[in-house]
Amino acid sequence: MSAQIPNLEKFGLSKSLGFLSDERPLESFTNSYFAAWDDISGTLPQDIRSHEIGDKVRRLPILDGTKLVTELQYRRAYVALAFIIHGYTWAGSADGKPLGEIPPQLADPFLHVCDHLGLQPVLSYAGLCLWNWAAIGGSGSASGGFPDLGQMKSMATFTGTRGEDAFYHVPVLIEAEGGPLVSLLLNAVAAADDSNDAFVIKALNESAETLARMGAHLPKMYPVLDAQHFYHTIRPYFGAGVGNEDKGLPRGVVFQRSNGIEEEVKCIAGTAGQSAFFQFLDLVLGVEHKKPEDAKETFFQEMRAYMPRQHRDFLNLVSKLTSLRVFVSNNKQNQVLVDVYDNCLKQLRLWRGKHIAVVSKYIVQPARQAAEMAENGTSTNGVHDAKDEDLRGTGGSALIPFLRQTKDETLGSGGSTS
Numbered sequence: 001m002s003a004q005i006p007n008l009e010k011f012g013l014s015k016s017l018g019f020l021s022d023e024r025p026l027e028s029f030t031n032s033y034f035a036a037w038d039d040i041s042g043t044l045p046q047d048i049r050s051h052e053i054g055d056k057v058r059r060l061p062i063l064d065g066t067k068l069v070t071e072l073q074y075r076r077a078y079v080a081l082a083f084i085i086h087g088y089t090w091a092g093s094a095d096g097k098p099l100g101e102i103p104p105q106l107a108d109p110f111l112h113v114c115d116h117l118g119l120q121p122v123l124s125y126a127g128l129c130l131w132n133w134a135a136i137g138g139s140g141s142a143s144g145g146f147p148d149l150g151q152m153k154s155m156a157t158f159t160g161t162r163g164e165d166a167f168y169h170v171p172v173l174i175e176a177e178g179g180p181l182v183s184l185l186l187n188a189v190a191a192a193d194d195s196n197d198a199f200v201i202k203a204l205n206e207s208a209e210t211l212a213r214m215g216a217h218l219p220k221m222y223p224v225l226d227a228q229h230f231y232h233t234i235r236p237y238f239g240a241g242v243g244n245e246d247k248g249l250p251r252g253v254v255f256q257r258s259n260g261i262e263e264e265v266k267c268i269a270g271t272a273g274q275s276a277f278f279q280f281l282d283l284v285l286g287v288e289h290k291k292p293e294d295a296k297e298t299f300f301q302e303m304r305a306y307m308p309r310q311h312r313d314f315l316n317l318v319s320k321l322t323s324l325r326v327f328v329s330n331n332k333q334n335q336v337l338v339d340v341y342d343n344c345l346k347q348l349r350l351w352r353g354k355h356i357a358v359v360s361k362y363i364v365q366p367a368r369q370a371a372e373m374a375e376n377g378t379s380t381n382g383v384h385d386a387k388d389e390d391l392r393g394t395g396g397s398a399l400i401p402f403l404r405q406t407k408d409e410t411l412g413s414g415g416s417t418s
């Protein structure tokens, strides 16, 4: 009897695009009632530069979030409101101090939208990447496939630069490339349950090829996104309640409701570590990550709270399936099976190695330079704590040791890493 494989459609997932879903994100609201949110999110880079964002938000009417109808409208609202809230927080006041109190014009609808989508009230990976892309001038590439980096635009950004677009869209390209693996690997799990070695071998071979193609998208970031621009100008806008207590958000982020109630929240900042796709790969392939000694859960378990409810529920079901690692270790006599499994894990490990190089360029190196400048007294932006503080990931992880550990845990059968 085949294993109970979850139905992708029920969780809003696509057979070809995986967690990106078949329906493309809305570029604007079809209901003109929400036009004010489109307007503010559309001019965010200019309003941030001029610090007009604070006044614009205060002049906003309180729109009724319960008038949103479809999932696409809710996602559009999440992207627009989350970007406006982070822009308001970090650039809303002319004196440069963050504004940790979010007024009812944003608080009321945003908390409703997050509740509906099952998301924490903060700009997370779904808002930065999954639901924040469109093809420039139409549906896709000239050849009819998924658009490439130069053909994509964001619905919302903080700086309006192509570099910021690339930071959001390279993950989208990787999710799109890897999308077919969701149904393929689930079918492989079912085939393993039916002792169909031939199908599992074919699926693992295809998966290894797809993982290699996913890795080829990562360097696309390099020519478009400048590391200093990312580190000093874009990344600070992702800042959330956790880790910014001494940077002007002592109570985290406080949502002021129109009924007078204040809701204090401390969330971590958005990171691609919140991608459900990579957690899916780890689960079906049987990659296990250890939690730090002093922690209640792994980084990956913690990140599930920051995924849309549908994605979290899907992963919970997948985590109950028997992984392909178990099937391979029960069939060690089939050397072809062992080899294709090991090759697949090797490709995932290589992807993680390439990702570490990206993180080194965009966080570790600029953080070191900033720390050196601060030590030499040549810093102009008051960065004194780069060594201790900024070498943590956006999601709060201990960055390079964490990413190395994650890569090293991506083992082949019998613990192989070659």
Ligand code: HEM
Pocket: 167, 170, 171, 172, 174, 175, 218, 221, 230, 271, 272, 273, 274, 275, 278, 352, 355, 358, 359, 362, 363, 392, 393, 394, 395, 396, 397, 398, 399, 402, 403, 406, 407
């Ligand atoms: C400038 C580009 C990037 C930077 C600076 C960056 C930074 C980071 C950091 C710091 C972490 C550690 C977790 C944390 O946030 O605390 C992380 C994890 C992660 N990132 Fe990235 N990242 C970048 C690009 C990407 C891309 C393009 C993807 C593709 C979807 C991606 C996927 C992941 C995943 C899946 C993890 C979890 C660790 C793992 O599974 O290996 N990142 N990233």
